[in-house]
Amino acid sequence: MKNKMKLLLKLFLTFFKIGAFTFGGGYAMIPLIQKETVETNKWISDDDILEIIAIAESTPGPIAINSATFVGYKVCGFCGSFFATLGVVLPSFIIILIISYILREFQNIKAVKYAFNGIRAGVLALLIKAIISMYKKVQKNLVSYIVMAFSFIIVAFFDINVLFVIIGCALIGLFYSLYAKRRAEK
């Protein structure tokens, strides 16, 4: 019992650290997660990390949450996943709470307004970098290009709900891959 409490605390603190020290989120968190869970605590193996990335890519939600829940479960069942997830969320939660008060206080200062004018142009550049790296991960075939063009055009120029597009494209991918498999078998 005492050992279990100790392990839960350790899980919580480790993922708190991961949540507190990775800026930007997403794949930026993987190296620290790997270092803490594989090298330092030996909770999981390097192969597990690859599996977690594969799972995180095909389940909804942020990678940080997915991996915290997964590692926590492997180490200590449901309680483990609860404390690991709580740990990884808490730093963002606290920091953003503080920042939202500060933002509201300062957003009407002239210098801050000018700063954000520039920042928005910079953010646009960062988003273009993000979309390029996501584009590189997409399989290059005709169906991908069609889905990409379809989802872009239909949301940009027609007022279609993003949710329908997501579900529709998942179904297109499903039917196509089943069809491609059947043809390969013939």
Next chain:
Amino acid sequence: MIFMKLFLTFFKIGLFTFGGGYAMLPLIQEEVLANGWLENEELINFIAVSESTPGPFAINIATYIGNTLGSQHGVLLGIFGAFCATLGVVLPSFTIILIVARFFEKFKDNKIVSGCMTGLKPAVVGLIGTAILSMAQTVFFHNGFSLANIITTEFFVLLGIFLLMLFLTLKAKLHPIIIIASSAALGIASGYILEII
């Protein structure tokens, strides 16, 4: 009831976004604009804040919007609003991973899951493209899109900052925080200079 709405909206966002990073952006943008919770401009500002603070974008934006809406009713309700939105965005991942962790071997080679992913990955790229397009409009033409707004000095200054930052992030591979800090500095400098002219 705003707190229930926060929870449900972010639950939906958490449930339907696949892939890390900005995969959530299109859905967040749609929900947030449709509910009138934030302007496009505030959303872009917040991306910069999220890049400069620890933690995933999804958690950060949920906490921020929850807090912003809740604090209209008081400080404590601000914290409660942040809690509802964050719980909403975390819960789908949490539940699904718990199930997957238990049935991992079956999940790993599942034809349906991998089939859906072949459609979802390119869809997310297209959707983020749409989000970027609408954000570009906000950044460059926040007074509305017209020929008169294209030939202003302000437009060229912003375009210059954008192109410089694009070069710095793609070619020089500078860290996002450095990109944000330097575009802030350029924004302040050019703002005061344009004021004098």
